[in-house]
Amino acid sequence: MESVSFPPLSSIAICGGTHGNEMTGVYLVREMQKHKVDKIGSVSISTVLSNPRAVDVCRRYTETDLNRCFTDALLSSAITDSTPYEVRRAQELNAQLGPKGSEKAVDMLIDLHNTTANMGLCLIFYNADYLPLQIFKYIQNKMLSVPVRAMQLDIPLSDAYSLDSLGKHSFSIEVGPQPNGVLRADIFNIVKEAVDHTIAWLQEFNSGSTFKAGEVEAFTVVKSVDYPRDPVTGEISAAIHPQLQDNDFKLLKPGDPIFLSFTGETVKHEGEELYPLFVNECAYYEKKIAFHLAQKRTFKLPSIHMKKD
Amino acid sequence: MESVSFPPLSSIAICGGTHGNEMTGVYLVREMQKHKVDKIGSVSISTVLSNPRAVDVCRRYTETDLNRCFTDALLSSAITDSTPYEVRRAQELNAQLGPKGSEKAVDMLIDLHNTTANMGLCLIFYNADYLPLQIFKYIQNKMLSVPVRAMQLDIPLSDAYSLDSLGKHSFSIEVGPQPNGVLRADIFNIVKEAVDHTIAWLQEFNSGSTFKAGEVEAFTVVKSVDYPRDPVTGEISAAIHPQLQDNDFKLLKPGDPIFLSFTGETVKHEGEELYPLFVNECAYYEKKIAFHLAQKRTFKLPSIHMKKD
Numbered sequence: 001m002e003s004v005s006f007p008p009l010s011s012i013a014i015c016g017g018t019h020g021n022e023m024t025g026v027y028l029v030r031e032m033q034k035h036k037v038d039k040i041g042s043v044s045i046s047t048v049l050s051n052p053r054a055v056d057v058c059r060r061y062t063e064t065d066l067n068r069c070f071t072d073a074l075l076s077s078a079i080t081d082s083t084p085y086e087v088r089r090a091q092e093l094n095a096q097l098g099p100k101g102s103e104k105a106v107d108m109l110i111d112l113h114n115t116t117a118n119m120g121l122c123l124i125f126y127n128a129d130y131l132p133l134q135i136f137k138y139i140q141n142k143m144l145s146v147p148v149r150a151m152q153l154d155i156p157l158s159d160a161y162s163l164d165s166l167g168k169h170s171f172s173i174e175v176g177p178q179p180n181g182v183l184r185a186d187i188f189n190i191v192k193e194a195v196d197h198t199i200a201w202l203q204e205f206n207s208g209s210t211f212k213a214g215e216v217e218a219f220t221v222v223k224s225v226d227y228p229r230d231p232v233t234g235e236i237s238a239a240i241h242p243q244l245q246d247n248d249f250k251l252l253k254p255g256d257p258i259f260l261s262f263t264g265e266t267v268k269h270e271g272e273e274l275y276p277l278f279v280n281e282c283a284y285y286e287k288k289i290a291f292h293l294a295q296k297r298t299f300k301l302p303s304i305h306m307k308k309d
Numbered sequence: 310m311e312s313v314s315f316p317p318l319s320s321i322a323i324c325g326g327t328h329g330n331e332m333t334g335v336y337l338v339r340e341m342q343k344h345k346v347d348k349i350g351s352v353s354i355s356t357v358l359s360n361p362r363a364v365d366v367c368r369r370y371t372e373t374d375l376n377r378c379f380t381d382a383l384l385s386s387a388i389t390d391s392t393p394y395e396v397r398r399a400q401e402l403n404a405q406l407g408p409k410g411s412e413k414a415v416d417m418l419i420d421l422h423n424t425t426a427n428m429g430l431c432l433i434f435y436n437a438d439y440l441p442l443q444i445f446k447y448i449q450n451k452m453l454s455v456p457v458r459a460m461q462l463d464i465p466l467s468d469a470y471s472l473d474s475l476g477k478h479s480f481s482i483e484v485g486p487q488p489n490g491v492l493r494a495d496i497f498n499i500v501k502e503a504v505d506h507t508i509a510w511l512q513e514f515n516s517g518s519t520f521k522a523g524e525v526e527a528f529t530v531v532k533s534v535d536y537p538r539d540p541v542t543g544e545i546s547a548a549i550h551p552q553l554q555d556n557d558f559k560l561l562k563p564g565d566p567i568f569l570s571f572t573g574e575t576v577k578h579e580g581e582e583l584y585p586l587f588v589n590e591c592a593y594y595e596k597k598i599a600f601h602l603a604q605k606r607t608f609k610l611p612s613i614h615m616k617k618d
């Protein structure tokens with residue numbers, strides 16, 4: 001595999017509060033703003049509280065999920081009196097950090113999230129951009145106190161719906177378990193460390209270092225599983241089984257328990273062996289997702305270095 | 310200590326969803342309603358979804374915290390156009406399950422709550438009513454898979470602010486850790502078991518059993534501790550220290566770490582040895598409480614039995 005070069009990465013945006021009740025990003029961004037962190041070495045830093053109205057009321061969003069508003073269609077939609085606040089805010093953020101897909105977009109964008117699932121530290125990528133995957137490999141080698149994994153979404157850029165899609169390169173950081181509205185010091189420190197490693201990687205890249213070819217593993221979602229529901233009321237009739245709860249990324253085999261009904265019956269996994277992700281994530285109840293199921297894939301990475309003019 | 314007798318306990322109310330995002334009670338009450346559970350042996354059972362509007366939007370409350378609305382003052386306040394929904398609902402519940410302090414009130418009321426704190430199974434009592442303390446002792450002896458503890462509030466009945474104060478006898482059940490808006494099967498089963506043991510105890514009581522004299526330990530809150538805050542913005546500037554996080558009921562000694570600031574400084578406990586409770590409870594951020602501090606007290610219980618006519 002031949003070596004790949006990229007232009008210098010002189011700007012990074014660090015975003016928190018895209019979901020207003022995921023507290024790690026809210027507090028980390030506020031802390032950086034308080035200390036007026038706007039440049040480290042060769043990298044200029046923008047810190048962004050993405051959904052300030054949702055942060056004020058400590059909810060995921062006020063009218064619609066901001067982190068589903070960054071498709072080309074919504075970013076170019078006409079604003080009318082009935083346009084939700086979050087769609088307006090997405091267009092503001094696109095003007096500030098993008099425009100998406102353009103030369104003016106920020107070089108690197110990382111968006112900080114929490115989950116109630118036992119996901120450890122999980123980096124989420126669109127497609128297979130070698131550059132953030134090299135950062136993932138770097139973070140994985142540096143951070144040994146927490147499982148560091150990657151999840152990959154196969155979506156064309158025009159349909160990419162999340163805030164991080166505004167950057168030339170990007171990823172989201174999902175860390176859990178942490179309840180919505182709660183700040184845990186251990187998780188705050190994990191995210192801070194991952195952000196610090198990302199900035200350190202950018203410094204090394206900009207100073208001319210070459211990052212070696214190699215391989216990384218990432219999880220690709222193939223389907224989502226809803227809770228069992230009462231056929232009449234539509235209410236859920238079972239909870240995640242205790243043997244699945246907190247066991248994100250542990251291979252699920254046919255016959256393994258997945259749900260425990262309120263009357264005590266066990267529901268078992270059927271079909272192929274897959275990895276459960278985002279098990280019992282709070283925000284997914286309304287999306288009718290009890291957990292995702294993913295395949296583990298190996299990505300071959302070329303060596304990368306900075307393009308010299 | 311002489312024996313104490315009480316009239317038969319022929320009615321129990323089981324309430325959930327007093328806080329609309331504490332899911333164990335919501336689902337347990339719905340499940341009992343679905344199966345039309347309204348009488349078991351000698352005990353008639355009312356199941357109540359206390360704050361249906363808050364349950365619908367999965368929030369703690371819509372206008373004000375329902376579980377602070379059951380003081381005599383609020384229960385007798387005049388309803389006007391500006392009266393919050395929850396105050397109206399408290400008066401409805403008082404008519405249905407009370408009136409508070411009257412002969413018509415339900416004999417036993419248990420109210421089901423969750424906390425994001427690592428509280429295990431904690432029963433909360435007003436004052437020192439021997440009857441629910443005997444039930445606590447019974448549950449503690451029966452349930453060995455989870456720590457079962459009691460917390461006691463020293464408040465006169467007129468100022469007692471929570472729903473459970475409507476019953477002739479009562480307690481709240483707090484179980485955690487569980488994020489708001491999330492249902493865990495393990496915690497659902499713990500609460501279901503505690504409710505089943507309570508109903509079993511009532512059957513034994515009504516059939517003439519005597520419950521022996523003895524002792525129980527309970528925790529009495531003596532003060533609450535707020536987060537360190539930025540003097541200018543009022544924002545919190547530290548999280549619960551990792552050594553305190555998840556260590557509810559573990560004696561806190563002078564010099565033990567309690568907070569870790571966002572810049573890495575440790576704040577230590579000063580003053581007397583006390584027990585931390587409700588450490589990092591989500592709903593207490595707005596109440597400016599990082600944790601409670603409590604003393605452990607021993608309560609002597611007389612033997613109790615049913616009064617015969």
